[in-house]
Amino acid sequence: MLNQKKDEWIWSEEFDALIADPIHHKLLFENETVRVLDTFIPPGSKTEIHTHKWPSTLYILSWSDFIR
Numbered sequence: 413m414l415n416q417k418k419d420e421w422i423w424s425e426e427f428d429a430l431i432a433d434p435i436h437h438k439l440l441f442e443n444e445t446v447r448v449l450d451t452f453i454p455p456g457s458k459t460e461i462h463t464h465k466w467p468s469t470l471y472i473l474s475w476s477d478f479i480r
Contacts, residue, residue, distance in 0.1 A: 421465050432462035453478075 421428075429437040429449065436459050441448040447466055453459060455476060 423463055427461065427463050429462045429464050433460040437462075 426432060429451075430439055436451055436453050436457070438450045439447070440450050
């Protein structure tokens, strides 16, 4: 869904990253057009199954191998 709007969210709210995995996702800013999250997943950690309401752009500060 390229033009998906927040009102068109098709998943259950429990899968929103901030609800499903608040340990690894922090809300930095949100308004009617953008939502900015800080995500930190330490080595060896596992995340809960989750998704994101809006299309994403990633700004990666560091990277490591991971299993999806």
